[in-house]
Amino acid sequence: MSYALMNPIQSVKAAFVKQTKQENADYRVRINKSLIAIKYLLRSVMPFRGNDEKHDSPFKGPFLELVETLKEANPEIASVLDRAPGNNYMTAPRIQKDLASACAYEITKQIVCDIADDVFCVLIDESGDVAGKEQMAIVVRYVNSEGLVKERFLGIVSVKETSAKSLKEVLEKMLSVNGLSLSSIRGQGYDRASNMRGKFGGLRTLIQNENPSAYYVHCFAHQLQLALVACAQAHKGVSGFFGNVNILVNFIRSSNKRQELLRDKQVAEFAQLIEDGEIETGSGLNQQSSIARAGDTR
Known part of the structure; x- marks a missing residue:
């Protein structure tokens, strides 16, 4: 019509x-x-x-x-x-x-469906971000229906405290939201921090008190990091280089005047690089920052 x-x-x-x-x-x-x-x-x-x-x-x-x-x-x-x-x-x-x-929600749902009602392991680490907030990352490791070992990132959660009790509550909540439970855990992988692996009050002990089958294994990635740090410290050239870097950083950080002189020098260098077209400009680029002390991880 x-x-x-x-x-x-x-x-x-x-x-x-x-x-x-x-x-x-x-x-x-x-x-x-x-x-x-x-x-x-x-x-x-x-x-x-x-x-x-x-x-x-x-x-x-x-x-x-x-x-x-x-x-x-x-x-x-x-x-x-x-x-x-x-x-x-x-x-x-x-x-x-x-x-x-x-997309993250759908991916997480698929990971949980892949685990089904089977057992799994948890890998957990916590550290501070650039905003000064403590974040806890949770990874699950399991064997899927095809017999393949899978490691999947489950989520990252901001934690107000890093005590074992607080971390356990956050872990329980994360697993519960995704339809998983502590009773299905068969392995735990953490670093050597006392709040994580402590035999008396660590996260692994709190979980094992409820689920004795949740065996603890020192995180292999952390073991590799410790091995690399030990090798670097044993090598005279590498250890000498990082030792000099730490001395220089401490020398500059100990004086506000020295830090100001370094910032002025950086501003002049960046201005020249921008003028020559060697670096880009834009929102969030070329911001002032302080010098961080070089730790083992860095």
Whole structure:
């Protein structure tokens, strides 16, 4: 039936339905386009954001550049984006985070389904981030239905305390949220910190009090780190180099005047490099920072 044969109210309703269908179809194209880009970046373990995401930037960052590539490769995506409002491209940072969180949720759900009702091991480490907050990373190790050993990152949680009791509560909550339990743990892998491996009040002991089958193994990655540190300390050239670095760092950090002189020198060098076009400029780049003491890990 044509709009001419309808009364005005019917014509408006039909036009509204048609417009709504078109908007829904466009929305699906925009969201799918962003989701395809995010899935690719997640698989490639690449960052999303760029240093300069302005319209005239030569490189807007991996996510926006990939969206532009999809637009060039697919005429349908190009057509939808060309007629979309400027604030409805589905490429905003918040939308990127929401879609990445949705992907993380689906991946975690698949990991839990892969474990099913079988047993697993947990690998845990905690350390402070650049913001000064303590973070605890949790990895599960299990054998899937095909008999293959898998190690999968389950999540990272901010912890207010690093006591064994607090870490155990966080671990229990993380496992419970994902449908897992402490009773299914058959192995624990931590470093040698007392709050982790302590025989009397460590995390491994608290778990073994409830589940004696959760055997503790010193984390192999941490053992490798300790071996590398020991080798470096035994090598005169390497140990001498890092010893001189520590002396220099301590000498500069002991005086605010020396630190200010170093910052002034860095500012002058960066200004020259920017003028010569050897380094890029943009949001978050070339920030002032203090000198960190070189620890074993560094």
